Amino acid sequence: MLNALIKGISRRLPDAWHHQIKYAMYFKRLPHLAQPRGFSEKIMRRKVYPRSIYSTLSDKYRVREFIAGLWGEDYLIELYAEGRELSYDMFQRLPQAFVLKANHGSGYNRLVFDKQRVSYAELYDLSRRWLRSNFYQQSRERHYQDIEPRIMAERLLLDNGAVPNDLKFHCFNRDGEIRIFIQVDYQRFGQHRRDLFDERWNRTEIRICLPNAEQPAARPSQLDDMLRLARLTVQQFSYLRVDMYQVGQRVYFGELTFTPGAGLSRLMPKNIEQEWGSYFTE
Numbered sequence: 001m002l003n004a005l006i007k008g009i010s011r012r013l014p015d016a017w018h019h020q021i022k023y024a025m026y027f028k029r030l031p032h033l034a035q036p037r038g039f040s041e042k043i044m045r046r047k048v049y050p051r052s053i054y055s056t057l058s059d060k061y062r063v064r065e066f067i068a069g070l071w072g073e074d075y076l077i078e079l080y081a082e083g084r085e086l087s088y089d090m091f092q093r094l095p096q097a098f099v100l101k102a103n104h105g106s107g108y109n110r111l112v113f114d115k116q117r118v119s120y121a122e123l124y125d126l127s128r129r130w131l132r133s134n135f136y137q138q139s140r141e142r143h144y145q146d147i148e149p150r151i152m153a154e155r156l157l158l159d160n161g162a163v164p165n166d167l168k169f170h171c172f173n174r175d176g177e178i179r180i181f182i183q184v185d186y187q188r189f190g191q192h193r194r195d196l197f198d199e200r201w202n203r204t205e206i207r208i209c210l211p212n213a214e215q216p217a218a219r220p221s222q223l224d225d226m227l228r229l230a231r232l233t234v235q236q237f238s239y240l241r242v243d244m245y246q247v248g249q250r251v252y253f254g255e256l257t258f259t260p261g262a263g264l265s266r267l268m269p270k271n272i273e274q275e276w277g278s279y280f281t282e
Helices: 002-010 015-027 039-048 052-058 063-070 088-093 120-132 135-139 223-234 271-277
Strands: 079-083 098-102 109-112 151-154 166-174 177-186 193-197 239-247 250-257
Touching: 015 039, 039 271, 052 063, 052 250, 063 250, 079 088, 088 120, 098 120, 109 120, 120 151, 166 223, 166 250, 177 223, 223 239, 223 250
Parallel strands: none
Antiparallel strands: 079 151, 098 109, 098 151, 166 177, 166 239, 177 193, 239 250
């Protein structure tokens, strides 16, 4: 009852106060937004005082132009269609398998393995709910406020008939000294597990919310190329997460994230919160 009351009040507060209350409720301590030291505190500050470029590069549609210029178009997932709504003509032209997503937030995606098993009406209703959703109002992450909602349909990536693991590169840049940790998410749509590796593909003791996989993933054959791309991208930032996939011998860009987990992910062991926070300045 008390938590519900606090949440109701915090929704009406300015962004900075809202995030401080939310942080305190989650971590049981107040954040230091004026002079953040821990990783979560620095991510929290970004939500309140984002750089303008965060809006452009968090837009899943507009970021494609940036990546095409920086990495090359071969790293982009094939885009079948995009627009301000899912028209019937767009749906008709889509192949049997695809991913439908919205560009302006997190969680707006639907994997379609067989178009014959889903109707246009169902996908239209779903896409309209996404487009009407104001992700900024949900998360109060200010850089999402200026993203114009769009619908996108991309190629469904499959590796031996299965959805490939998510490879998320946590990239830190402190005065040109770059450190990278690779988060591997297994079976995101099933029994979700997560490992974190160093750049040499040693599984670390670091945990973010989820337990380890019973068997860690083998070192990707294209890891060196993915690390090269991650380093290239973080040169322009102090921290960001670069998401990629490997299918066969090809690497594909996923997305860029500047505020992973909205700054509300517990890092274990406890010393990692301060250690990761020391790897970049904001």
